[in-house]
Amino acid sequence: MIITQKKPIEEVMAMVGDAKTVAIVGCNSCATACQTGGQPQIDELTKVLEAAGKKVVATTICDYCCMNLGVKSKMKAINAANPDVVVCMSCGDGVQCVAKNANNKPVYPSNNTMYLGEAVRFGVWEESCRFCGQCVLGSTGAICPITQCAKSLVNGPCGGQKNGKCEVNPENPCAWIKIYERLNATGELDKLSKTREDKGYGDFAYPRTISLRGK
Amino acid sequence: MSILKEALESGKFGVTAEMAPPKGYDFAEQMEAAEVLKGKVHAVNVTDMQSACLKATGLGLCIKLKQAGVEPILQMTGRDRNRMALMGDALAAAGFGIDTMLALTGDHPVVGDCRDSKPVYDLDSVGILKMLTKMEETGCDCGGNEIAGGAPKFYKGASVTPLYDPMFLQVNKLRQKVEAGAMYIQTQGIFDLDVLKRFLEEVDKAGIKTHIMAGIIPLKGAGGAKYMNENVPGIAVPQEMIDKLAAAAAEGKEKGIKGLPAKLGMEMAAEMIAKIKDEKLCDGVHVMAIGAEKNVPTILDLAGVSV
Ligand code: SF4
Ligand code: SF4
Numbered sequence: 001m002i003i004t005q006k007k008p009i010e011e012v013m014a015m016v017g018d019a020k021t022v023a024i025v026g027c028n029s030c031a032t033a034c035q036t037g038g039q040p041q042i043d044e045l046t047k048v049l050e051a052a053g054k055k056v057v058a059t060t061i062c063d064y065c066c067m068n069l070g071v072k073s074k075m076k077a078i079n080a081a082n083p084d085v086v087v088c089m090s091c092g093d094g095v096q097c098v099a100k101n102a103n104n105k106p107v108y109p110s111n112n113t114m115y116l117g118e119a120v121r122f123g124v125w126e127e128s129c130r131f132c133g134q135c136v137l138g139s140t141g142a143i144c145p146i147t148q149c150a151k152s153l154v155n156g157p158c159g160g161q162k163n164g165k166c167e168v169n170p171e172n173p174c175a176w177i178k179i180y181e182r183l184n185a186t187g188e189l190d191k192l193s194k195t196r197e198d199k200g201y202g203d204f205a206y207p208r209t210i211s212l213r214g215k
Numbered sequence: 216m217s218i219l220k221e222a223l224e225s226g227k228f229g230v231t232a233e234m235a236p237p238k239g240y241d242f243a244e245q246m247e248a249a250e251v252l253k254g255k256v257h258a259v260n261v262t263d264m265q266s267a268c269l270k271a272t273g274l275g276l277c278i279k280l281k282q283a284g285v286e287p288i289l290q291m292t293g294r295d296r297n298r299m300a301l302m303g304d305a306l307a308a309a310g311f312g313i314d315t316m317l318a319l320t321g322d323h324p325v326v327g328d329c330r331d332s333k334p335v336y337d338l339d340s341v342g343i344l345k346m347l348t349k350m351e352e353t354g355c356d357c358g359g360n361e362i363a364g365g366a367p368k369f370y371k372g373a374s375v376t377p378l379y380d381p382m383f384l385q386v387n388k389l390r391q392k393v394e395a396g397a398m399y400i401q402t403q404g405i406f407d408l409d410v411l412k413r414f415l416e417e418v419d420k421a422g423i424k425t426h427i428m429a430g431i432i433p434l435k436g437a438g439g440a441k442y443m444n445e446n447v448p449g450i451a452v453p454q455e456m457i458d459k460l461a462a463a464a465a466e467g468k469e470k471g472i473k474g475l476p477a478k479l480g481m482e483m484a485a486e487m488i489a490k491i492k493d494e495k496l497c498d499g500v501h502v503m504a505i506g507a508e509k510n511v512p513t514i515l516d517l518a519g520v521s522v
Contacts, residue, residue, distance in 0.1 A: 150323055151294075151334065155341040156388035158320040159376035159403060162448045168323045180384050189383070195391045198342055200298075 001030040001118075002091040003125045004037065004111040009048060012087065015108040019084035022054050025074070025098050026061040027090035033119065036111045037065075037089030045087065045110065057081040065094025068101070075101040134199050139191040141182030148175035154196045217315040217370035218286045219258045222499070222522070223399055223426040228492050229499025230522050231288065231401065231428060232511045233260040234280075236271040242279055248508035249285045255512040257522050258286040258315055260401070260501070267294065267327025274304055278311045288372065289313055292321025297337035298346055298357045305347060309367030317372040317401065318343040318392075341391045344371055348396030373397035375427075376449035377405065377414035386417050393425045400425050401501040403449040404432035406456060408490060415496060428499040429491050433507065433514055434480035437461040456483060481510055485517030492520060 016022060024042050031037025039061065046056045058081035062074045065088065075098065078086060085106045088095040092113040099107035115127040132146045136154060146152045150168035157176035160167030166174045183189050223229045232252055234245055252259055259280060261273040277287035289308050291301055305316070318340040324332040338346060346357055350366045353359075373392040379385040389400065405411045411429060418427070432450075434440050437460040440452040460476045467475035488500050500520075502511050515521065 150325075151320060151336045151339070153320065153336070153339045155339055155391055157384050158339075159374070159379070159385075160322065160448050164380075167448060168325055176384055177381065180381055192384075192387050193390075195341055195345070195395065198338070198345070201337070 001033060001116070001125075002093070003114045003117040003127070004031050004034050004091050005114055006036050006041070007110055007112055012045070012108065012110050013048070013052060016049070016054065016085055016087065019106075020055060021057045021081075021083045021085075022049050023058040023078045023081055023083035023086045024056060024060075025065065025078060025086060025088045025090070025094075026059070027065040027088075027094050028061050029064045029066075029090075031065070031090045031094070031111065032061075034125065035123075037061075037094075041089055041110075045089070057083050062090075062094070062098075065090035066097055068097055071097050072101050079103045079105075133204055136196065139196075140179045141186060141188065141191075143175060143179045143182055145175055145179060148172075148178065150175075156192065217258075219288065219315050219399065220370040222257045227499075227522070228520060229399070229426065229428055230256045230515065230520060231258050231260060231499070231501045232256045232508055233262065233501065233503045233505075234276065234508055235262045235265060235506075236273055236276040238268070238270050240271060242271075242276065245276055246279065246283060249280055249283045251509045251512060253283070253285050255515060255522065256502075257499075258288045260288040260290055260317060263290040263292045263319065263321065264295065264327070265322070267322040267324050267329070267332075269327070269329050274308055274313075277308060277313050281311055281313055286315065287313055289316045290319060291316055291343055292319045293336050293338045293340070293343055294321030294324065295332070295335055297335050298342075301338065301343060302346065302350065302357050305350070305369065306362070306367065309369075314368065315370045315372070316347070317374065318347075318397070319374055340373055341388070341395045344373060344392060344395035344397050347371060370398055371396050372399045372401060374401050374403065375414075376403040378403070378410050378449050378451055382414070382417055385414075386421050386423070389418065389425075390421055390423050393423055397425065399428060399498075401428045402430040404430045404443075404447075404503060405487065406432075406450070406452045408487070408494075408496070410451070411491075411496060426498040428501045429487075429497040431484050431488055431500050431502045431514075433484035433502070433504055433510060434460060434476075435507070436464060436476040436480070459483075477507075477510075481514050482517060485514045488514070488518035488520055492518070 026042045027037040042059050049056055058078050060074045062071050086102050087108050087110050088098045089110045095109045116129045117125040118128045120126050127147055130147045145154055150166055161174035164177050166172045261276045263273045264270050277289050280287040320340050324330055324334050351368050354366045356362050375389050437457045440457045443450045444452055463475040463479040491497050504511050
């Protein structure tokens with residue numbers, strides 16, 4: 001899921017500025033799981049805004065703030081309340097989608113969008129994929145070298161590991177040792193013998209659009 | 216033709232030293248060292264912001280060395296330069312007659328002194344070597360466009376860390392580097408010949424054929440050796456050596472003689488070089504004196520090595 005972190009409340013309040021009425025949009029998906037955009041966080045923000053003399057005129061939670069059709073219908077009630085500004089408590093994608101449907105009212109993010117990660121246990125999320133667009137997991141023991149190696153090395157390790165830990169952050173294991181161990185365990189060490197074809201970045205100029213509907 | 220290539224391929228014992236550009240724009244110290252090294256080594260590696268600490272660009276010092284009559288080896292890392300910048304540097308280097316290079320991954324900016332710098336890593340060491348090899352083979356740049364006047368040729372090198380667990384990963388990557396076009400390999404500093412021998416056995420077993428130059432770091436004292444053991448990956452100075460250095464320091468203090476540990480460090484380095492040469496373990500040595508380049512000729516003399 002997309003991992004988000006709350007911005008410092010001062011930063012959110014500075015964006016809201018002297019607006020008098022505010023609407024809040026939460027997200028029932030990743031941001032709820034990350035405890036950054038679910039009902040408890042909406043309630044919490046409401047209290048802070050009200051303590052600062054603002055009026056919270058409407059709140060809603062979209063199933064997914066990143067799905068335009070659902071957001072469009074949820075935003076009807078928000079727009080009907082005619083707030084001065086909207087605070088969106090989702091990832092950056094959700095904020096942009098909500099803004100498209102906010103009748104030209106300013107929409108501000110309450111979160112920082114961090115990465116695509118895995119909830120390894122309750123309240124702990126590890127970064128796991130950097131959307132490289134050409135997944136190599138099939139030859140790396142389903143451990144992502146792009147993300148888990150601090151240099152995104154695809155042909156094996158640098159010389160920098162010390163006692164199996166990464167030179168960049170000694171709290172992290174060296175991804176390539178993990179890859180080696182997994183491939184050793186699955187009997188696939190031969191997958192490391194071939195240098196990976198360099199695909200380059202030519203096809204990754206952003207923003208990109210993927211459509212199943214043809215051009 | 217690359218002087219290092221000539222030496223290694225004609226079966227001579229290759230000798231290289233290493234130098235860092237200044238953190239500034241006064242190259243006087245480097246040029247003094249160059250005068251001392253001239254004629255004593257085949258070539259001198261110029262580091263590419265080693266340890267991710269900002270220095271003048273290596274190409275600058277390479278040009279200065281070349282003009283002073285010392286063969287430079289341009290170290291290239293993928294940390295700060297994407298493929299265009301690397302290839303542009305290669306062309307500029309060739310324009311100054313620089314024909315020997317060494318590819319490295321590069322230490323990450325967060326471990327250096329400009330930690331907000333964006334890490335690039337468009338290409339890793341294998342990728343850099345492959346790109347240059349392809350350039351030479353096709354006469355084209357990294358976008359497949361013809362290079363005016365044809366592509367320059369480089370004697371390409373890479374590095375390896377013999378003390379590495381699991382060894383499989385280092386040997387596997389070494390093989391990829393050689394397949395990608397590396398023609399000589401310099402190792403991380405060696406302090407224990409058994410470590411080197413074990414590594415060379417693995418290289419042999421893997422059927423990798425290349426010229427390997429053993430990395431030699433002259434120790435300056437017990438403190439520095441301990442520091443390297445704790446902080447520099449792939450380095451393990453045996454306790455016995457550290458004890459001897461400490462004893463030399465104590466002796467110096469007692470007798471009021473300065474520099475005994477450094478002198479001993481040079482002797483130990485020389486002994487290591489002589490053994491490597493006499494036992495024909497490697498095709499050469501790469502001496503990393505880390506700021507004390509002017510000592511390199513003395514060490515080579517002690518080892519009985521000349522170019
Ligand atoms: S290789 Fe890693 S970054 Fe690329 S798509 Fe697969 S998991 Fe994501
Ligand atoms: S130590 Fe391992 S994980 Fe860290 S940058 Fe080097 S290869 Fe990648």
